[in-house]
Amino acid sequence: MIFARVLSLFAVIVLALPAAAETRVPQSQTEISLGFAPLVKQAAPAVVNIYAKRVVQQRSSPFQDDPFFRQFFGDDLRGRPRVQNSLGSGVILSADGIVVTNFHVVGEATEIRVVLNDRREFDAQVMLADQDSDLAILRLDGAEDMPHLFLRDSDSVEVGELVLAIGNPFGVGQTVSSGIVSGLARSGVATGSAWGYFIQTDAPINPGNSGGALIDVNGRLIGVNTRILSRSGGSNGIGFAIPANLVSQFVTQARAGNATFQRPWAGIGGQIVDADMAQSLGLDRPGGIVVSDLHPASPFLSAGLKQGDVVTHVQGEAVNTPAEMLFRMSVVGLGQKARIAYVRDGQADQTQVAMMAAPETPARQTTILGDRSNLPGMQLSNINPAVIAQYGLALSASGVVVETPGPYGQRVGLKPGDVLQNINGTDITTTSDAERALSERRSTLSMDVKRGLKRLRLRFRL
Numbered sequence: 001m002i003f004a005r006v007l008s009l010f011a012v013i014v015l016a017l018p019a020a021a022e023t024r025v026p027q028s029q030t031e032i033s034l035g036f037a038p039l040v041k042q043a044a045p046a047v048v049n050i051y052a053k054r055v056v057q058q059r060s061s062p063f064q065d066d067p068f069f070r071q072f073f074g075d076d077l078r079g080r081p082r083v084q085n086s087l088g089s090g091v092i093l094s095a096d097g098i099v100v101t102n103f104h105v106v107g108e109a110t111e112i113r114v115v116l117n118d119r120r121e122f123d124a125q126v127m128l129a130d131q132d133s134d135l136a137i138l139r140l141d142g143a144e145d146m147p148h149l150f151l152r153d154s155d156s157v158e159v160g161e162l163v164l165a166i167g168n169p170f171g172v173g174q175t176v177s178s179g180i181v182s183g184l185a186r187s188g189v190a191t192g193s194a195w196g197y198f199i200q201t202d203a204p205i206n207p208g209n210s211g212g213a214l215i216d217v218n219g220r221l222i223g224v225n226t227r228i229l230s231r232s233g234g235s236n237g238i239g240f241a242i243p244a245n246l247v248s249q250f251v252t253q254a255r256a257g258n259a260t261f262q263r264p265w266a267g268i269g270g271q272i273v274d275a276d277m278a279q280s281l282g283l284d285r286p287g288g289i290v291v292s293d294l295h296p297a298s299p300f301l302s303a304g305l306k307q308g309d310v311v312t313h314v315q316g317e318a319v320n321t322p323a324e325m326l327f328r329m330s331v332v333g334l335g336q337k338a339r340i341a342y343v344r345d346g347q348a349d350q351t352q353v354a355m356m357a358a359p360e361t362p363a364r365q366t367t368i369l370g371d372r373s374n375l376p377g378m379q380l381s382n383i384n385p386a387v388i389a390q391y392g393l394a395l396s397a398s399g400v401v402v403e404t405p406g407p408y409g410q411r412v413g414l415k416p417g418d419v420l421q422n423i424n425g426t427d428i429t430t431t432s433d434a435e436r437a438l439s440e441r442r443s444t445l446s447m448d449v450k451r452g453l454k455r456l457r458l459r460f461r462l
Contacts, residue, residue, distance in 0.1 A: 088102060100250065127139050151221050165177045265389055282347070295385060383398055414449070
């Protein structure tokens with residue numbers, strides 16, 4: 001009875017290196033008693049602890065300019081920089097010391113120290129970082145012949161597979177937890193500053209596991225652990241990992257010298273197809289994204305797609321949400337062509353779409369307003385596809401965007417991403433228009449601003 005229970009728990013075991021790994025039922029009581037030990041011995045040396053330091057500015061007191069409080073507290077009321085420490089995990093992906101971790105572990109860090117399982121320590125430098133994907137690629141200084149994990153095609157992962165999560169939860173030291181793949185294509189969860197696309201697992205993941213490895217029974221990396229759903233802060237069996245296929249693209253771009261991750265640009269607006277829409281669009285079941293808008297420079301428009309078409313697959317993989325579609329395009333990579341399947345008037349068709357970055361045409365003509373302006377220090381740019389993608393503006397957006405409001409612009413309520421439409425009755429279409437309008441000497445200033453779906457009118461005295 002005990003043998004049967006153990007056999008069902010450890011249905012597979014690793015008995016070879018990744019290049020020649022096989023999945024099979026344990027053949028003896030000895031193999032069963034080992035559990036995951038051979039797998040852990042093989043994979044654990046490639047999972048590292050990451051210690052990061054960053055300097056943050058403490059918020060200043062609202063009483064810092066009050067002479068009554070200043071006479072007692074002096075400069076203590078002003079914000080002072082302080083050192084903030086963070087702890088996380090990472091995974092070595094190559095013999096020359098390329099490491100993947102989460103952005104929230106090393107983002108804006110001034111010092112990064114990586115500690116291996118054998119207690120060796122290395123300083124590390126950030127090669128590429130992206131807050132939206134919550135991924136960062138590091139290089140270990142002076143590293144060679146490093147233990148490392150191989151990436152598995154994460155599209156081949158299936159629900160129910162046994163997995164191990166390796167990391168450093170709560171700073172207690174390297175820990176291994178086991179579970180299964182609970183779900184795929186999880187795209188309704190936010191990471192960084194955007195909606196992500198994840199593998200879900202019930203392998204316990206806790207604070208400190210961030211950036212650690214989610215591996216299969218052959219010791220291959222299928223994902224990077226990034227977050228959990230929890231009310232208590234501890235694991236409730238709902239953890240998420242960033243798929244290895246996206247990690248592969250990050251490594252490729254980092255080795256190419258990119259400091260920031262460049263995503264392919266679709267230039268389309270879309271809506272999820274639900275059950276109510278499916279029948280009217282000629283679909284036999286809900287799924288895909290119906291194209292509601294296309295930018296004139298969109299590569300999808302160039303490939304022949306039109307409003308009302310339903311995009312169903314990218315490179316043969318189904319897409320049902322914008323996050324899924326962006327993930328699939330990112331995995332294909334810039335400079336490539338993706339096979340796009342779509343439905344038009346009930347008829348299925350395919351086309352090839354170029355994976356390109358959002359174009360910087362027309363030129364941004366970025367302008368920083370000088371001291372003679374009513375709002376000095378504000379940075380403005382003309383809107384183009386790259387600006388639209390950067391700030392998540394509507395595809396139809398045009399005119400001038402606020403990139404940095406500056407001290408005076410921030411004081412009157414302007415934010416990065418605001419679109420200036422009118423200043424003192426003058427329509428704004430270029431940065432030159434805005435610069436001229438804001439240089440006029442007057443006692444009051446009126447601005448029409450579009451922020452997301454809202455239209456604001458700001459009026460204030462100068």
